[in-house]
Amino acid sequence: IIIQILRGVEIMKKLSGAEIFIESLSREQVELVFGYPGGAVLPIFEEFRKSKIKFVMPYHEQVAIHAAGGYARSTGKAGVCVATSGPGGTNLVTGLATANMDSIPIVAFTGQVPMSAIGTDAFQEADIRGITAPITKHNYLVKDINDLAQTIKEAFYIAQTGRPGPVLIDIPKDILMQTAEFNYPDKVYLPGYNPTKKGHGLQIKKAAEAINTAKTPVIYAGGGVINSNGSQELRELANKSGIPVTTTMMGLGSFDSTSPLSLGMLGLHGTTQANKAIYNADLIIAVGARFDNRVTGKIDKFAPNAKIIHIDIDPAEIGKRLYIDIPIVGDVKFVLEELNQKINENEHPEWMQQINKWRDLHHQKAYQPKKGKLTHRQVMEEIYNVSPKNTIITTEVGQHQMWAAHYYKYTEARSFISSGGLGTMGFGFPAAIGAQLGNPDKKVIVIAGDGSFMMNMQDMATIAKQNLPINIAIFNNKQLGMIRQLQEVYQDKNYFSTCLRKDVSCPPDCSVGGENCPEEMIPDFVKLAEAFSNFKAIRIEKVEDIRPAIEEAVNSPKPYLLDFIMEEEETMFPMVVDGDSLDEMLLHKEEIK
Numbered sequence: 001i002i003i004q005i006l007r008g009v010e011i012m013k014k015l016s017g018a019e020i021f022i023e024s025l026s027r028e029q030v031e032l033v034f035g036y037p038g039g040a041v042l043p044i045f046e047e048f049r050k051s052k053i054k055f056v057m058p059y060h061e062q063v064a065i066h067a068a069g070g071y072a073r074s075t076g077k078a079g080v081c082v083a084t085s086g087p088g089g090t091n092l093v094t095g096l097a098t099a100n101m102d103s104i105p106i107v108a109f110t111g112q113v114p115m116s117a118i119g120t121d122a123f124q125e126a127d128i129r130g131i132t133a134p135i136t137k138h139n140y141l142v143k144d145i146n147d148l149a150q151t152i153k154e155a156f157y158i159a160q161t162g163r164p165g166p167v168l169i170d171i172p173k174d175i176l177m178q179t180a181e182f183n184y185p186d187k188v189y190l191p192g193y194n195p196t197k198k199g200h201g202l203q204i205k206k207a208a209e210a211i212n213t214a215k216t217p218v219i220y221a222g223g224g225v226i227n228s229n230g231s232q233e234l235r236e237l238a239n240k241s242g243i244p245v246t247t248t249m250m251g252l253g254s255f256d257s258t259s260p261l262s263l264g265m266l267g268l269h270g271t272t273q274a275n276k277a278i279y280n281a282d283l284i285i286a287v288g289a290r291f292d293n294r295v296t297g298k299i300d301k302f303a304p305n306a307k308i309i310h311i312d313i314d315p316a317e318i319g320k321r322l323y324i325d326i327p328i329v330g331d332v333k334f335v336l337e338e339l340n341q342k343i344n345e346n347e348h349p350e351w352m353q354q355i356n357k358w359r360d361l362h363h364q365k366a367y368q369p370k371k372g373k374l375t376h377r378q379v380m381e382e383i384y385n386v387s388p389k390n391t392i393i394t395t396e397v398g399q400h401q402m403w404a405a406h407y408y409k410y411t412e413a414r415s416f417i418s419s420g421g422l423g424t425m426g427f428g429f430p431a432a433i434g435a436q437l438g439n440p441d442k443k444v445i446v447i448a449g450d451g452s453f454m455m456n457m458q459d460m461a462t463i464a465k466q467n468l469p470i471n472i473a474i475f476n477n478k479q480l481g482m483i484r485q486l487q488e489v490y491q492d493k494n495y496f497s498t499c500l501r502k503d504v505s506c507p508p509d510c511s512v513g514g515e516n517c518p519e520e521m522i523p524d525f526v527k528l529a530e531a532f533s534n535f536k537a538i539r540i541e542k543v544e545d546i547r548p549a550i551e552e553a554v555n556s557p558k559p560y561l562l563d564f565i566m567e568e569e570e571t572m573f574p575m576v577v578d579g580d581s582l583d584e585m586l587l588h589k590e591e592i593k
Helices: 002-013 017-027 039-050 061-075 093-102 128-135 145-160 173-177 201-213 223-227 231-241 272-280 332-340 349-364 376-386 399-407 428-438 457-466 481-490 525-530 543-554
Strands: 014-016 032-035 054-056 079-083 106-112 138-141 166-172 179-181 217-221 245-247 262-265 283-287 307-312 326-329 392-395 444-449 471-476 536-540 560-565
Touching (some): 017 039, 017 145, 017 179, 032 061, 032 428, 061 079, 061 093, 061 428, 093 106, 093 128, 093 166, 106 145, 106 173, 128 138, 128 166, 138 145, 145 166, 145 179, 201 283, 217 272, 223 332, 231 332, 262 272, 307 332, 376 399, 376 543, 392 399, 392 428, 399 481, 428 444, 428 457, 471 525, 471 543, 525 536, 525 560, 536 543, 543 560
Parallel strands (some): 032 054, 032 079, 138 166, 283 307, 307 326, 392 444, 536 560
Antiparallel strands (some): 014 179
């Protein structure tokens, strides 16, 4: 009898793999999971049904992982998503690559065919671990149920420590159905994985000395500042030293863009003052940034007279593209805390005077629209003027993304969410779903081009189902605007496949439409939105209607789509042409050769 009782206790302690999965997420304090069901993950979904974890099912796995990315970027917590085997897993690939390029913590789970069927080309089998190896920080295939809890613990630790990134766990269906004792580890021990937090004291001292003696210094801040929660320390560095700050697109919000020291974004479509300042600097303090090609322009022409300090938690990024004079490996927040104690109170009045001249030059080159047409700048500035100050902006990818970066003032970290490194069209709308669910007390506005929006517009159904008060602002110019601009600059205006209205019957030389243009080729976004319950929508074609429409949308408790009919030929300037330095940017359309 005693033996039978003990056996009964032992049996009670055992959980199925699916139960271990849910319990492990609970131990990691996961509150929200995005995903899509399928045969290989049905055991997990049976446990989700019983769980207190909120589960949100979009209408495409790609939306699920982009939403997890939006949640992670806006909250600082790991985003979590689940997909089935085969096409479910492969539909996560773009989202994993997007998160990997931007250093975003995501833990993605995929189902897999049973262990005995792996390698047999079974129904819905795909080697998702092999497929995703180059685009994840790490990935796993769980082969033993006794390893499942440990693997999940490791995945969350890896995703959120050091340089953040996505981690994928592939779980065969039979592992989910087997049983084992549940033991969730308190700590993780991974030999060889020990991210450096504190910077080297001597290097920090050298950096402080360089900062204290520089005449024309610039701080160049990237997404690493936000990932490390180092925004306050960055602001202290700038304000104490009197050094102006330019950010990458991923770094927007890390520094208050309303500050006189803010230069805005630098790089390919950077502001005049940011690019000129970097080119003429004698010292660049790079903080949590990676000197990617869209920032530097031609690398051998980048900041030719500057000494460079580079602070980054990932040692592989330091010296990857150019020589660094003072490298500091460490967590941005910790390094800046120590650096701020060693720098002097300072000002650079002559340098700021020159920067303000470049700032004036930037504002003088405003685009003049065709009569009666809306410009992107007009709309973005009104969105900024009307929106609550804690608004989160998410963007799709294209010209509208650059206008959102320039003409909305970001004062808080995690208030601008966009696909940077990969440039993923179809990201911004799903990211808004994750951002809104992670921040129910904030307003979330999507800035979308008509081309990008059509990639995932089916998930207006998710917004309606979840009753999320997201605003969708579509910049509708009936073009793939950024591609059209590249064809204008690099292809001698030989436009092809960029007009969204064109079909085979259109004249080959038509680029901007005419009386017989087939406008019906583009969906009526207002009617489309109204097809979903809870949605409201309006089309805006007149300048005087911009502000009232935005005010109505921002104050509405319902999802709201704003279809702005834009100037079709407007181009995004400044722009640095391939092979040029940041100092040689084009400031307006007339400069295109």
